[in-house]
Amino acid sequence: MPRHKSSPTAPTEEADEPPADDVHIGRRLRHARLTHRLTLRQLAEQAECSESMLSKIENGRALPSMATLYRVIKVLGLTMGQLFTNAHRPAGIISRAGERAILPIHPLRPNSDTRVEQLIPYDPSHLLEGSIHLIAPGAGAQTREDLITHEGEEVGYVVEGTLEIIVGKERYTVSAGDSAHFRSEIPHGYFNPGPEPARIIVINTPPTF
Structure with missing residues (x-):
């Protein structure tokens, strides 16, 4: 609930x-x-x-x-x-741990407390986007201005920690093993209320980040 x-x-x-x-x-x-x-x-x-x-x-x-x-x-x-970023085609289908690009969730603010590790390198031909979001304690959406909307749909799977996922007017508390799926046109975001960093895998289509 x-x-x-x-x-x-x-x-x-x-x-x-x-x-x-x-x-x-x-x-x-x-x-x-x-x-x-x-x-x-x-x-x-x-x-x-x-x-x-x-x-x-x-x-x-x-x-x-x-x-x-x-x-x-x-x-x-x-x-x-x-x-x-620039278009990048990897040499193969495997991306190795420690070799993937890591970006701040807000690229204009390099010291952001939330970072994104790209599971799928950017390429204009891709239909799918996948990334691991690392959210520091107290980081994430604080106001409605922090919520985003875009075309498509997405699913998030919490790997570790606790998050509040905001979708529209609702907030859902989720922990490791929980997942969420929704249309991306609905204003959405997340917030880490816990004392430890949280990690969530996010897959969405079409690519937006």
Whole structure:
């Protein structure tokens, strides 16, 4: 049964000052916008954010929240992998322990307390995406702005630790051995309420990260 809690606060457009190494993300977004022949206003309207915020992001003066970034790249027809990594075809079907790419869950914030180990290397031809999420104690979705939505469906399997999985207006407490499956169009996220790190395997289609 779900454990009910108070609803997260309403979304905001607060943004952090970007590290110097991350301003190129704004240039990539601007290039994609121009390629799609969209004005800042058109993209802002479709991504449901402000034109001034988009301008700051493109010019490297602000970082979007994860939810805002997902909305922007969805309009531009991009995935997080396309935005932050290069296509990579492994030599074979096996990916060895210790050799897989590990990224922060929010690529614009390298010191994020949640990291993602890619089980399936990014490639534009892939229909499936798989990763292991390592979530530090106290890390994860704190407000509704931290929840994301995207096309498709996904399943998560908890390997160790305890998590609160948020899907829509519900929160479910899950532990090692538990799993969750839902449509990705529903706002979702997770939070680690325990004293120890948690690990969850997430498989989704089509690729979004």
